[in-house]
Amino acid sequence: xxxxxxxxxxxxxxxxxxxxxxxxxxxxxxxxxxxxxxxxxxxxxxxxxxxxxxxxxxxxxxxxxxxxxxxxxxxxxxxxxxxxxxxxxxxxxxxxxxxxxxxxxxxxxxxxxxxxxxxxxxxxxxxxxxxxxxxxxxxxxxxxxxxxxxxxxxxxxxxxxxxxxxxxxxxxxxxxxxxxxxxxxxxxxxxxxxxxxxxxxxxxxxxxxxxxxxxxxxxxxxxxxxxxxxxxxxxxxxxxxxxxxxxxxxxxxxxxxxxxxxxxxxxxxxxxxxxxxxxxxxxxxxxxxxxxxxxxxxxxxxxxxxxxxxxxxxxxxxxxxxxx
Amino acid sequence: xxxxxxxxxxxxxxxxxxxxxxxxxxxxxxxxxxxxxxxxxxxxxxxxxxxxxxxxxxxxxxxxxxxxxxxxxxxxxxxxxxxxxxxxxxxxxxxxxxxxxxxxxxxxxxxxxxxxxxxxxxxxxxxxxxxxxxxxxxxxxxxxxxxxxxxxxxxxxxxxxxxxxxxxxxxxxxxxxxxxxxxxxxxxxxxxxxxxxxxxxxxxxxxxxxxxxxxxxxxxxxxxxxxxxxxxxxxxxxxxxxxxxxxxxxxxxxxxxxxxxxxxxxxxxxxxxxxxxxxxxxxxxxxxxxxxxxxxxxxxxxxxxxxxxxxxxxxxxxxxxxxxxxxxxxxxxxxxxxxxxxxxxxxxxxxxxxxxxxxxxxxxxxxxxxxxxxxxxxxxxxxxxxxxxxxxxxxxxxxxxxxxxxxxxxxxxxxxxxxxxxxxxxxxxxxxxxxxxxxxxxxxxxxxxxxxxxxxxxxxxxxxxxxxxxxxxxxxxxxxxxxxxxxxxxxxxxxxxxxxxxxxxxxxxxxxxxxxxxxxxxxxxxxxxxxxxxxxxxxxxxxxxxxxxxxx
Numbered sequence: 069x070x071x072x073x074x075x076x077x078x079x080x081x082x083x084x085x086x087x088x089x090x091x092x093x094x095x096x097x098x099x100x101x102x103x104x105x106x107x108x109x110x111x112x113x114x115x116x117x118x119x120x121x122x123x124x125x126x127x128x129x130x131x132x133x134x135x136x137x138x139x140x141x142x143x144x145x146x147x148x149x150x151x152x153x154x155x156x157x158x159x160x161x162x163x164x165x166x167x168x169x170x171x172x173x174x175x176x177x178x179x180x181x182x183x184x185x186x187x188x189x190x191x192x193x194x195x196x197x198x199x200x201x202x203x204x205x206x207x208x209x210x211x212x213x214x215x216x217x218x219x220x221x222x223x224x225x226x227x228x229x230x231x232x233x234x235x236x237x238x239x240x241x242x243x244x245x246x247x248x249x250x251x252x253x254x255x256x257x258x259x260x261x262x263x264x265x266x267x268x269x270x271x272x273x274x275x276x277x278x279x280x281x282x283x284x285x286x287x288x289x290x291x292x293x294x295x296x297x298x299x300x301x302x303x304x305x306x307x308x309x310x311x312x313x314x315x316x317x318x319x320x321x322x323x324x325x326x327x328x329x330x331x332x333x334x335x336x337x338x339x340x341x342x343x344x345x346x347x348x349x350x351x352x353x354x355x356x357x358x359x360x361x362x363x364x365x366x367x368x369x370x371x372x373x374x375x376x377x378x379x380x381x382x383x384x385x386x387x388x389x390x391x392x
Numbered sequence: 393x394x395x396x397x398x399x400x401x402x403x404x405x406x407x408x409x410x411x412x413x414x415x416x417x418x419x420x421x422x423x424x425x426x427x428x429x430x431x432x433x434x435x436x437x438x439x440x441x442x443x444x445x446x447x448x449x450x451x452x453x454x455x456x457x458x459x460x461x462x463x464x465x466x467x468x469x470x471x472x473x474x475x476x477x478x479x480x481x482x483x484x485x486x487x488x489x490x491x492x493x494x495x496x497x498x499x500x501x502x503x504x505x506x507x508x509x510x511x512x513x514x515x516x517x518x519x520x521x522x523x524x525x526x527x528x529x530x531x532x533x534x535x536x537x538x539x540x541x542x543x544x545x546x547x548x549x550x551x552x553x554x555x556x557x558x559x560x561x562x563x564x565x566x567x568x569x570x571x572x573x574x575x576x577x578x579x580x581x582x583x584x585x586x587x588x589x590x591x592x593x594x595x596x597x598x599x600x601x602x603x604x605x606x607x608x609x610x611x612x613x614x615x616x617x618x619x620x621x622x623x624x625x626x627x628x629x630x631x632x633x634x635x636x637x638x639x640x641x642x643x644x645x646x647x648x649x650x651x652x653x654x655x656x657x658x659x660x661x662x663x664x665x666x667x668x669x670x671x672x673x674x675x676x677x678x679x680x681x682x683x684x685x686x687x688x689x690x691x692x693x694x695x696x697x698x699x700x701x702x703x704x705x706x707x708x709x710x711x712x713x714x715x716x717x718x719x720x721x722x723x724x725x726x727x728x729x730x731x732x733x734x735x736x737x738x739x740x741x742x743x744x745x746x747x748x749x750x751x752x753x754x755x756x757x758x759x760x761x762x763x764x765x766x767x768x769x770x771x772x773x774x775x776x777x778x779x780x781x782x783x784x785x786x787x788x789x790x791x792x793x794x795x796x797x798x799x800x801x802x803x804x805x806x807x808x809x810x811x812x813x814x815x816x817x818x819x820x821x822x823x824x825x826x827x828x829x830x831x832x833x834x835x836x837x838x839x840x841x842x843x844x845x846x847x848x849x850x851x852x853x854x855x856x857x858x859x860x861x862x863x864x865x866x867x868x869x870x871x872x873x874x875x876x877x878x879x880x881x882x883x884x885x886x887x888x889x890x891x892x893x894x895x896x897x898x899x900x901x902x903x904x905x906x907x908x909x910x911x912x913x914x915x916x917x918x919x920x921x922x923x924x925x926x927x928x929x930x931x932x933x934x935x936x937x938x939x940x941x942x943x944x
Contacts (some may be wrong), residue, residue, distance in 0.1 A: 168720075252703055
């Protein structure tokens with residue numbers, strides 16, 4: 069019994085020594101936002117126990133298999149007539165309770181840092197972006213009415229809070245940029261909230277995490293973190309463009325909304341070939357089909373503002389899809 | 393039995409007809425198991441196509457539509473046409489034999505459950521030929537996607553599950569009544585085989601949660617709209633457009649869905665508790681603790697469903713409750729694992745194929761259990777939910793766990809079912825191929841999930857995920873070879889497998905007292921049961937009568 073306990077202690081110790089280097093490999097992606105960091109820390113903390121228990125159980129299993137194998141004993145010779153041991157039972161009932169208590173406690177300690185949006189710096193207004201999940205694109209709405217599709221632009225170092233939802237006529241999607249925190253579902257009829265605060269400039273990618281239909285796999289999202297000045301400039305430029313038929317927005321709409329089914333140059337895919345279709349050059353027909361859909365084509369642009377429809381028309385006028 | 397045979401009409405005595413009209417629990421058990429194995433192969437083939445599509449980034453082997461159908465029917469089949477019914481098959485064959493009864497309480501209801509299962513399975517498989525193809529919204533069929541799904545595939549999916557629900561509930565009633573009322577003389581609750589305990593909990597859980605699934609599915613069906621005679625009925629329970637709640641369905645589905653996992657896992661646990669002691673030549677360690685943990689797992693499994701809903705935006709206190717409740721389940725599950733380990737301690741272990749599978753089960757199920765702790769911690773779940781991490785987790789519990797237990801059970805009880813053993817050498821090859829293939833297939837999926845790969849995507853552009861996916865695909869085909877070996881084994885030993893007598897493993901429970909295979913009425917007489925190991929007692933008494941002394 070004493071040797072067994074020593075063996076068990078040795079296995080746990082070994083796991084504790086090996087774990088830290090191994091753990092970093094087996095964890096969520098490198099965090100770029102405090103909430104993602106809190107999640108990763110919780111994950112790593114749990115991993116210490118998980119690896120220890122794993123080593124203990126698999127180690128004992130292998131040790132017992134080796135030590136108590138039959139060898140030269142008769143096939144049906146009885147092993148030790150042991151039916152149980154109350155103290156052991158109590159120990160391995162209480163042990164996990166203690167471990168789980170520590171795990172739960174750690175999660176609760178990390179929780180505020182994961183769920184609460186940090187205060188914006190003094191004098192600054194918190195940036196809020198409305199995220200709408202739709203079949204099969206992400207639409208972002210900035211406080212000044214600027215709209216972007218699939219690629220979100222946000223300032224470095226500032227907390228950004230997101231309101232995540234889906235139109236009543238759509239289905240459930242899930243917003244997930246792994247390096248910027250956990251996922252939150254975009255549910256028709258409900259608005260959920262999440263946030264991020266990225267210090268480093270760069271592009272962080274993710275994709276829809278709830279099966280939402282045929283092109284679920286193509287519902288990618290990315291967040292481009294730029295300096296505050298760049299962000300302000302981008303926001304103003306997009307605002308100005310949007311008033312005059314924004315080609316930039318139109319391009320995002322074509323690539324994010326139309327091309328996922330009809331192909332990047334309108335050559336057809338899940339949807340039919342649309343290159344050369346007269347609808348693309350007729351703003352009224354275009355508005356009609358985008359807002360209302362037709363036959364199996366869903367109303368991908370139901371609820372789009374006139375600015376959004378005009379942006380698409382403006383883009384298509386300048387860049388008619390080639391079809392190949 | 394001659395007298396009985398004469399009362400059977402001539403047309404029912406044929407080789408095929410006698411199986412069609414049978415009410416014998418053993419034959420129905422074998423029907424259940426063999427039908428489930430057919431569905432297991434079909435659903436496995438679907439997974440192989442899925443793995444082929446995912447082996448490379450941007451592959452184009454199946455269309456997205458077909459991919460979603462394959463994923464949906466693979467999952468639905470593995471749960472409803474393999475997991476639940478194959479265990480119903482084992483329960484059918486074993487429960488009456490283990491408790492010393494002649495049949496189940498309601499033999500004709502039993503036959504009805506089987507045929508409803510076969511019908512439900514046929515409806516699901518044939519739905520591929522429906523207008524618009526099979527259902528393609530995942531085995532969970534979340535609305536509004538499942539409300540909007542065009543064609544009849546989704547309707548047939550609902551119909552199939554309704555039929556299977558009726559089948560499963562009828563079977564559960566049968567097991568519960570049989571176990572409560574038909575145990576032989578002396579078999580008190582604490583002398584009942586652990587497998588029978590697990591089937592009892594399987595039955596009670598089905599009774600508790602299957603009706604909730606039926607209700608949710610009925611609401612979903614009505615939301616999709618049905619015509620009843622002259623009336624068109626169209627409701628909006630889950631339709632947000634008309635004020636319904638999409639999340640309500642998820643609550644109802646998982647109130648059923650999480651216990652469903654234990655409906656499948658508990659009987660698998662029960663089989664492991666039967667196999668381990670026999671091949672370790674020891675009584676099971678902590679019989680009463682294992683019974684208590686089975687009951688505890690059954691009870692708590694109904695209180696944890698919303699850990700599948702951590703990302704829908706539930707209030708934090710609610711998420712905290714579901715985290716703690718989910719973690720509590722780890723305690724009785726841990727008890728079982730430690731009791732099994734202690735059963736091996738100081739044993740005399742032989743490594744026959746059933747034991748290999750049981751030990752494989754132990755080593756793999758632990759991994760599935762441990763990754764469950766991450767998923768229970770809700771902030772971590774926000775990160776890994778609906779990713780390949782989850783896919784890996786539940787395949788470790790259901791494939792590494794349950795399927796390994798099922799093969800342990802098949803190799804262990806095969807001589808009782810058919811009077812002949814399966815080939816040991818092929819069995820061991822199958823085990824190692826399955827064990828290695830499984831780990832190659834599913835271990836990398838943890839890492840793909842951690843790196844951001846969501847489940848249920850028909851393709852991916854991120855080439856850094858390619859390595860994990862290629863490994864997964866290779867592993868899945870290695871597993872396919874293992875399953876092929878099993879088929880070869882069955883065919884090869886059908887007529888030539890060695891006959892090994894009534895009690896080849898020198899086991900503890902009553903089914904080994906019957907002949908192999910047992911006669912229709914099971915036993916001419918049943919020994920009086922004085923402990924949880926009646927056959928061990930019997931062998932000891934025989935030794936004593938012969939004047940031999942028990943080995944020291």
